[in-house]
Amino acid sequence: MPALVGFLWLISYWLIGEVVVHFTGLPVSSGVVGMLLLSITLALHGRVPGSIAAAAQPLIALLAMLIMPGVVGVFFILDELAGQWPAILCALVVGTLLSVTTTLWLLKRLMESQHAR
């Protein structure tokens, strides 16, 4: 039963997010607003209630399954984007190589300058 209580909390935060997004017109998804509100609530509360953990942990563990119906879709647009794939793959692979290197180098420099103080 605690998991059900936690699940109701998660749904409520998502619904609050939906209302906030509707009235503010923020270009953010309801899930992200709900996530931020949940972490703020937890920070104010100072700990994670058992009911939230009981609902959140299994849901997070199932995330990969929840996105599967979407992932399968990529195999059905292979033809639609024929001719675009070399550019897409190049952008992803080279872009990732560049951004990984930038992140490593930048954080190393920043941490060194922190220690130097």
Add this chain to the structure above:
Amino acid sequence: MPASSPLDILSATPLFAVGLTLAAFLLGNLAFKRLKKPTWLPAILMAALLLAATLAVIGLPYERYREDARWLTILLGPATVALGMPLYQQLPHIRVLWRPITICLPIAASLAACYAVMIAWLLGSPPLILASLAAKSVTAPIAIGITEQIGGSVALLLGALLVTGVATAAFTGIAARLLKIEDERIIGFALGLNGHAIGTVRAFEIGPTAGAFASLGMSLTGIFTALLLPLAWRLIGVGG
């Protein structure tokens, strides 16, 4: 009137699509464990290949499958909210290194999106593709929301997430060696920031510290990108 085929009877209920998804997911995970968890072939990719092949063989149209699988995907909403819990649990790590992290995060997370979008743009990709690649380093549930906001294709985005995650897991170790970086916190943060959940799994293989910093990098990148990318997209007017 021809007798209705077994497929018609089964696919009359959404439970068929839900069952297929669960079966493919479990089999994909089983195969992943049997193959000793290869980084270059994540469990979800194997499961998705299996599911796509099954749909093609039994002749169930993808649109129809996706519609029925909504019984599962509706849970993505509360699951995204649930990510607020690990985010809260990462707060102590931020306190230790808040200065380097608050400077590094906005620059690195913006570049993660910009590099790929710029390269695709230079190679002549249309706006739909640019919008689908922009959230490539963001964890899937958040990235789906971002991509819907800026008008990209969610299917292409999810493919891009897989390629990015695998590439990050492969490159980070090599790049760290070239830059002579041994600090697990830096390697972990880079894995999570660029490679979302797939990078974070790789970080936990390196060690718990790397894993914790990867989770932190993944959460912060997700929030930062979710808050700023749709706004930036609107300002630049990439979509037209």
